[in-house]
């Protein structure tokens with residue numbers, strides 16, 4: 001059985017604790033053993049930078065080192081964790097001086113950043129780690145005729161150096177959705193507009209203004225539901241007229257889980273779609 | 277030289293009829309063209325009315341920023357052949373600025389915001405000599421703090437793709453905020469940091485959603501989104517009290533304590549009022565109804581947390 005290190009970010013705790021169950025259920029159904037990186041710490045969330053940006057490299061070198069200690073790659077479902085951890089990896093792998101300095105400090109915890117672990121997010125995990133054929137083989141039922149609007153969120157496509165697909169013409173999410181039997185709604189208004197999540201506690205009104213935009217676009221294009229890989233986008237955009245789910249919540253149900261097991265019932269905006 | 281065939285899909289705007297539409301141009305051209313050269317070819321050979329702005333052709337004047345395949349960049353710096361997707365290259369004017377004609381936008385509204393942040397040095401009489409016989413020295417290590425930021429060529433690619441402007445058209449903009457940071461860092465600047473921060477706060481730093489688009493757009497490798505985080509840090513460090521600085525302090529404190537941010541109490545602390553308390557309380561009720569227990573609410577320190585705390589302290593000191 002293939003093994004992967006599950007990085008626990010803040011999307012696995014507090015009111016979002018069910019995201020952990022969604023993630024482990026997804027991995028089980030894909031035949032991947034998830035190993036929790038239990039001493040991992042917050043990636044910084046783009047907020048620790050506001051105290052001291054240097055800490056962020058250290059935190060994530062340590063997070064990656066914890067995966068390397070267990071001999072596994074690192075997987076996070078969160079777009080922002082993915083972007084920040086991938087940026088750290090790029091910085092360390094291209095700057096031997098920085099790597100050495102951080103490794104000196106890490107040594108006190110008995111850890112070492114080697115640079116061997118890859119960084120995965122749900123999208124490239126399915127494409128490159130699980131493999132599209134294996135992924136398709138696990139699907140047992142289909143959402144026939146259901147119109148789904150893919151919403152990538154920002155941090156899997158920006159900045160360019162960490163983009164996990166061609167940022168100008170991303171297709172990986174559509175390729176993941178199609179085997180679920182859905183009709184993919186593409187090219188809707190504001191499909192690339194940010195969900196605003198990161199303004200939630202800097203300017204809450206700004207978040208409100210943004211979150212609704214892609215949803216309105218998807219609704220206008222006739223989508224029954226929006227599918228995002230990112231738990232933060234989901235959190236920011238749930239609660240308006242158009243429903244949104246995480247793509248793993250759809251996959252789990254397509255692989256046999258009940259909607260309740262996939263926590264559809266926790267949505268503020270109810271998802272009314274059928275499957276066979 | 278190899279010739280290739282493809283379609284240039286260009287967004288046009290006719291100011292006389294106020295009509296906006298996409299037009300396809302089929303081209304067969306050398307594969308070595310920049311997007312700007314492609315546009316010049318079309319203007320020359322197919323449609324002389326096609327309008328765009330350009331001057332230096334070498335990524336320095338900042339005139340030719342536009343959106344190519346949904347991403348902002350300089351037409352003179354980007355190779356057309358790298359941008360052909362399924363036989364098509366899509367070109368449109370920058371967003372968030374009024375279109376004058378076709379690919380030409382009116383930069384004035386962005387410059388007006390630029391002026392608002394006082395994008396110039398206010399010489400500090402304690403540092404800058406009062407006569408021009410003596411040099412005003414800046415040490416290399418002092419310059420290094422804002423070296424990258426001085427590379428900005430005011431092309432507005434970042435502005436033309438900024439998500440904060442999607443939410444508030446009054447948002448100052450990425451390059452404007454980078455400029456504020458650049459002058460705060462300048463040892464010769466005499467304007468109070470408080471005053472510079474005030475300017476950056478009006479429809480500014482707190483509205484940025486950290487989407488990273490400006491980093492992706494900038495042809496010069498400037499990182500306005502990162503500079504905005506630095507401005508927020510400075511605002512916090514000079515004692516600014518608001519929802520965002522309370523959140524940043526709490527975030528760091530709980531990560532230091534437990535390794536994770538306590539999302540549970542975050543609303544209460546960040547809002548710092550009855551409204552915040554109500555949010556946390558509502559969460560609490562929701563949780564209980566889901567059968568969760570108190571000790572599952574917030575993060576718990578993991579085993580060996582002492583070592584983690586030492587690690588953070590060392591990073592702060594030594595990195």
Ligand code: SF4
Pocket residue numbers: 434437438439440441449450483484485486487488489490491500501504
């Ligand atoms: S990171 Fe901030 S300033 Fe940069 S494009 Fe996004 S919202 Fe605009």
Ligand code: SF4
Pocket residue numbers: 427428429430431432433434435450451454493494495496497498499500
């Ligand atoms: S920061 Fe970069 S993208 Fe923005 S105006 Fe300056 S050079 Fe252009």
Ligand code: FES
Pocket residue numbers: 329330331332333334335336337338339340341350351352353
């Ligand atoms: S023409 Fe001067 S920057 Fe492109």
